[in-house]
Amino acid sequence: MIRKRSLMHRTAVVAAAGTTALVLAACGGSGDDGSAGHGGHAATASSSAPSSPSASASASAAQGQHNAADVAFAKGMIPHHRQAVEMADLAPGRARSAEVKKLAADIKKAQDPEIRTLSGWLTSWGEDVPAEGAMDHSAHGTGGMMTAEEMTGLENASGTAFDTAFTELMIKHHEGAVEMARTEQADGAHGPAKKMAGEIIDSQSAEIEQMNALLGKG
Template sequence: MIRKRSLMRRTAVVAAAGAAALVLAACGGSGGDDGSAGHGGHAATAPSSAPSSSASASASASASQGQHNAADVAFAKGMIPHHRQAVEMADLAPGRARSAEVKKLAADIKKAQDPEIRTLSGWLTSWGEDVPAEGAMDHSSHDMGGMMTAEEMTGLENASGKAFDTAFTELMIKHHEGAVEMARTEQADGAHGPARKMAGEIIDSQSAEIEQMNALLGKD
């Protein structure tokens, strides 16, 4: 009987030791899991910082869309009187041009450049800059490529028929080339996204019109 009880006690001790070993093993495993979770936590911190970086980059992009620099101001202040002169030239065509193509070209130029003058003026106002005054055009300015002199403008006003068509086309080619050069400078040096976009549109549209005018001159 005593032996039986002793055997039962030993069995209980072994069972208890086994259970303790299992608990320790479980604790060890749990510690491993906690370690993993800890690393996971650190890993999780990295993704959580990514949206923050993303948000910063997005904020930076938005800021760059709104910012402007001296090149943008120079582009707007130069292109406004440049466009105004082109519109002034185009306004002469309906009563003086003989060629229907020249009349249409003049109408297209006015239609494209009038809205751009308003947009450029709006940018200058929003930047706290002065918009060039109407009628304050300097025909002899050499700062804006392709601008006609007062004498050239007078000559165009006095021309009619085929002579007007030829003079208008030749002078407008030079005028457009100046605008394209100004637009390229804006694309290279400007910071204002919309202004650089307009510069690209001016390059595309006026380069196409230069080709069209060269073709018109070739027909004469």
């Protein structure tokens, strides 16, 4: 009888141990699966977390970062270019020299598209585009821009007198643009604006040499 009870007790202990082992195994498996699942999710979250700032940085780079110097460059160069185009528009009906007429046409052809590009940048940056006729050049001094009196004098000139006045005034005008462009290259942050500044320096410096040659100063 005692032996039978002992056997039954041993059987119960073994069964209980087996049950405990199964429960532990189940818990362990569940813990591993949960841990793996959570770990996998955590890994995914962790790997995606850095990608957000990275995506933001890429978006910023795509939009083009800019600073106050870029804004000043665009706001200063738009009225500056507009005046150069206005001067160039006088040449076909007033200039005598074919070289002056061609130079005026080249200036208009180069600067009209730049005005549109500069205006587009300001709009994308949430800045106001200078109004037509605005000649506020406080950001860069006068920038070689003509006074109202000089513009009137150019409008009233013709022939050789116009050629000389146009060339002399445009040299001063170009020198101002080159100075503004150098400031942008030194202080600006917007890559396309700095690239445009470099193109302005190259093209307008070449035109200054050409105009000095026309005046016999080359």
